[in-house]
Amino acid sequence: MQFRSITRIVGLLLALFSVTMLIPALVALIYRDGAGFPFMVTFFLLLAGGSSLWFPNRYQKHELKARDGFLIVVLFWGVIGSAGAVPFLLSKNPDLSVADSFFESFSALTTTGATVIVGLDHLPKAILFYRQLLQWFGGMGIIVLAVAILPVLGIGGMQLYRAETPGPVKDSKMTPRIAETAKTLWYIYLALTIACALAFWLAGMSGFDAISHSFSTIAIGGFSTHDASIGYFNSPTINIITVCFLLISACNFSLHFAAFGNGNINLKTYWRDPEFRAFFVVQFILFAICFGMLLKHHSYDSAFDAFDQALFQTVSISTTAGFTTTGFSDWPLFLPVLLLFSSFIGGCAGSTGGGMKVIRMLLLSLQGVRELKRLVHPRAVYTIKLGHKALPQRVVDAVWGFFSAYALVFVVCMLALIATGIDELTAFSAVAATLNNLGPGLGEVAVHFGQVNDSAKWILIIAMLFGRLEVFTLLVLFTPTFWRN
Template sequence: MQFRSIIRIVGLLLALFSVTMLAPALVAFIYRDGAGFPFVVTFFLLFTGGASLWLPNRHHRRELKARDGFLIVVLFWTVIGSAGALPFILSKTPDLSITDSFFESFSALTTTGATVIVGLDDLPKAVLFYRQLLQWFGGMGIIVLAVAILPVLGIGGMQLYRAEIPGPVKDSKMTPRIAETAKALWYIYLALTISCAAAFWLAGMSVFDAIAHSFSTVAIGGFSTHDASMGYFNSPTINMITVVFLLISACNFSLHFAAFANGGIHLRTYWRDPEFRAFFGAQFILFAICFAMLLQHHSYDSYNDAFDQALFQTVSISTTAGFTTTGFSDWPLFLPVLLLFSSFVGGCAGSTGGGMKVIRMLLLFLQGVRELKRLIHPRAIYTIKVGNKALPQRVVDAVWGFFSAYALVFVVCMLALIATGIDELTAFSAVAATLNNLGPGLGEVAVHFGDINSSAKWVLIISMLFGRLEVFTLLVLFTPTFWRN
């Protein structure tokens, strides 16, 4: 284990993260809301801390192995999540406890979107912008950004990329060089953000709200600058724009790169991808069920309202964004539970969405079909194919292992929540909302997480990390094999 090289890289990444504090400080200066001081103090503290880690180890440049990459990613998300809590701790508005500050920071960076803050409409613009900015950086992953712009990471880039990028197949690169791959991802991410902000502004949002909500939409985070979330704007046009960009952001970014590569537009690239087809097929089925149920129960006065709400909530919850336009927990109970379960699937691999990813669920389905065939023809040999390409058995085994670990983490976290005194419905939905990086839940956490006890919040912080790092990246650190030479 190259510990000094790891400390050097973590120091560099911490110093890089400190620069993000200047953006909300600038917002505070523009709007003169008096909330810039905590961000300036945090900038100096984090920059000094990062430099103190980097300077003594600046000459230790060793080739990183896979396990070094896993440790760097886990350390970074833990350190940055903790560092991100400093402005909340130092700010007088909102007046958060240390536990709530850590919860809000980790929720933002992991793009969970679960909040403990009430009264968003009255908060300083700088604090609101900071929450959105954390989500935006967390969406694509600051590690991927660092690989793109810090050549000092050098040879270890692939290890960091493999540990950070979600999905079952970790070794696929869009370009020959890993730094170029990371840059391509961020160019796509930035282009989507600018397009989304422009669309929101043209639809009637203020410049501040348009930029802020584009951050959380493309990151599939779900934070808003208003307590009523997207319902504040009461605009079917804004709802539709949100749906479109959530769907785009929930697709594999490699598909976006392939579709617009070489200066052309190749839309067939999307339809040829089995995961893309499965994703949109599931979205259509979910929407049809929600729309039919809302009409049957006369939940809304018109077909247009029912259509708008069903489409928005279906896409928002199933892609793990967590934006709301209405209290979907007040719908017929079948629908909130159905949508909560849909968040376990989440977005596509290589997207900013949470959950277990569509490709994994597709592979589990194909494996189940294969086992049924084997019951009828025990001696036959069946291969699992995705897009006419046979997958190695190792990938299928890895998916089963991931599913088992995901279920185990879910059960342990839920039992831990119940042990803190949380009721069963709230515990189930809270773990589902945090492990899937969704945000809103049911019961006591249907609107916000501010009323649950501090012990439960720390359990949910761990759940967020497991969800953002896709379980194995964090779980592997607890195995004796990982620490052996």
Template sequence: MQFRSIIRIVGLLLALFSITMLAPALVALIYRDGAGVSFVTTFFVLLACGAFCWFPNRRYKQELQSRDGFLIVVLFWTVLGSAGALPFLISDNPSVSVTDAFFESFSALTTTGATVLTGLDYLPKAILFYRQILQWFGGMGIIVLAVAILPVLGIGGMQLYRAEIPGPVKDRKMTPRIAETAKALWYIYLSLTIACALAYWLAGMTPFDAICHSFSTIAIGGFSTHDASMGYFNSEAINLIAVVFLLISACNYSLHFAAVASGGVHPRYYLRDPEFRAFFVVQGILFLICFGVLLLNQTYGSTFETFDMALFQTVSISTTAGFTTSSFSEWPLFLPVLLLFSSFIGGCAGSTGGGMKVIRILLLTRQGAREMKRLIHPRAVYTIKLGGTALNQRVVDAVWGFFSAYTLVFVVCMLALIATGMGELTAFSAVAATLNNLGPGLGEVASNFANVNDGAKWVLVLSMVFGRLEIFTLLILFTPTFWRS
């Protein structure tokens, strides 16, 4: 284990993160909301901490191994989440506890979107912007950004990329060089963000709201600058724009890259991908169920309003964004539970969405079908194919291992919440909302997490990190094998 090289890289990444504090400081200057001091102070503190880690170890540039990459990623997300809490702690408005500051920071960075803040409409613009930009950086992963722009990471960048990028297949690169791959991801990510912001602005949002909501939409984060979330705007056009960009962001970014690299966005790059097709089949089924049940119960006054609400909430919850136009928890009970379970599927691998990812659910389904066939024909040999290619059994085993670990972490976190005094329904939905990086839950956490006790909040912070790092990246650090030389 190259500990001094790891400390050097973490110092560089922390210094890189300190630069992000200048953006909300500029917003504070523009709007004169008095919140700029906390961000400027945080900038110098983080820059000094980064230099303190980097300078004594600046000559240690050994090649990183896979274990080093996993440790760097976990260290960085925990250090970054902790560092991100500083502006909340220093700022007078909002005035939050240490626990709430850490909860808000980790929720933003992991793109969970669960909040402990209320009265968002009256908070300083700089604080609101900071929450949104944290989600934006967390969406694609600031480590991927670092790999793209810090050549000092050298060939060890591949280890960071494998440990950071979500999804079961992590070794596939879109370009020969890993730095070029990371740059390609961020160019697409930035382009989608700009397009989304322009669309929101043209649909009636203020420039500030348009930029902030484009950050959380493309990151599939769910934070808003208003307590009423997207319901504040009461606009079918804005809801539709959110749906379109959430669906785009929930698709595998390698598909977007392939489509763009071909000289134009061609449908064939998407339609021949089995995960993409499965994703939209799931979205269609969920929408039809929600639309039909809401119509039967006459929840809304017109068919068009029912269509709008059903489409928006279906996409928002199932992609793990967590935006709301109305309280979906007040829908007929069957629907909130259905949508909460849909968040376990989440987005596609290589997207900014949370959950277990569509590709894993697809493979689990095909594995289940294969086992049923084997019961009928025990001697027959069946292979699991994806896109016409037979998969190695190791891939299928890895998916089953992930599912088992995911279930274990879920159960342990839920039991820990119940042990703190939380009700069963609230505990179940709170873990689902944080482990899937969804945001809103049911019961006491339907709107926010302000009333959750401090012990439960720390459990949920851990759940967020587990969900963002897809279980194994963090869980592997608790195994003796990882630390053996």
């Protein structure tokens, strides 16, 4: 294990992260809200801390191995999540405790979107923008951005990319060089963010709200600048824009590159992808069920309102964004529970969505069908195909392993929450909301997590990290094999 090289890289990344503090400081200057001081202090603290880690180890440029990459990813998310809490600790508005500050920071960076803050409409613009900015960086993964920079400094990046990129198949690259891959991902990400911000602005949002919500929409984060979330705007046009960009962001970014990245637009690329088709089939079924149930229970005055709310909440919850336009927890109980379970599926692999990913659920269902066939024909040999390609058994085994680990982490976190005194419904939905990087839950966490006790908040922070790092990246550090030479 190259500990000095790892320390050097983490220090360098921490110093780079400090620069992001200048952006909300500039926002504070523009709006003159007096909230810039915590960000300037944090900038100098992080720059000094990162430099102190980097400078003594600046000549340690050894080749990274796979396990070095995993350790850097986990350390970086832990360090940056902690560093991101400093402005909340120093700020007087909102006045947050240590647990609340760390919770808000990790929730933003992991794009969970669960908040402990009440009274967003009265917060300084700099604080509001900072929350959205954290989500935007966390959406694509700060590590992927760093991978585009580190090769220039003589550090190979493929190990980091494999550890960070979601999905069961991590060896494929869109371009031959990992630096070009990471840059391409961010070009797509930035283009979608600009398009989303323009659409929101044309639909009636202020410039500040349009930019802020485009950050959390493309990141599939769910933070808003208002307590009422997207419902604050009371606009079907804004709702449908949000739905469209959430669906785009929940698709594999490799598909976006394949369809638009070569100069020739080829929309057939999307439909050829089995995960893409499965994703939209799931979305359609969920919407049809929600729309039908809302009509049956006369939850809204008109069919149009029911259509609008059903479409928005279905896409928002199932893609793990967590935006709200209404108290979906007040719907007939079947629907919020259904949508909460749909967040376990989440978005596609290679997207900014959370959950276990559509591709894994698709492979699990194909494996189930294969086992049913084997019951009828025990001696027959069946292969699992994705599209027209037969998958190696190791991929199927890895998916089953991931599913088992995911379930184990969920159960342990839920039992730990119950042990802190939280009721069963709240504990179940809180773990589902954080592990799936969703945001809102049911019970006491239907609106915010401010009432949750501090011990439970630390447990939920761990659940956020497990969800963002897709369980294995974090679990592998607890195995003796990882630390053996």
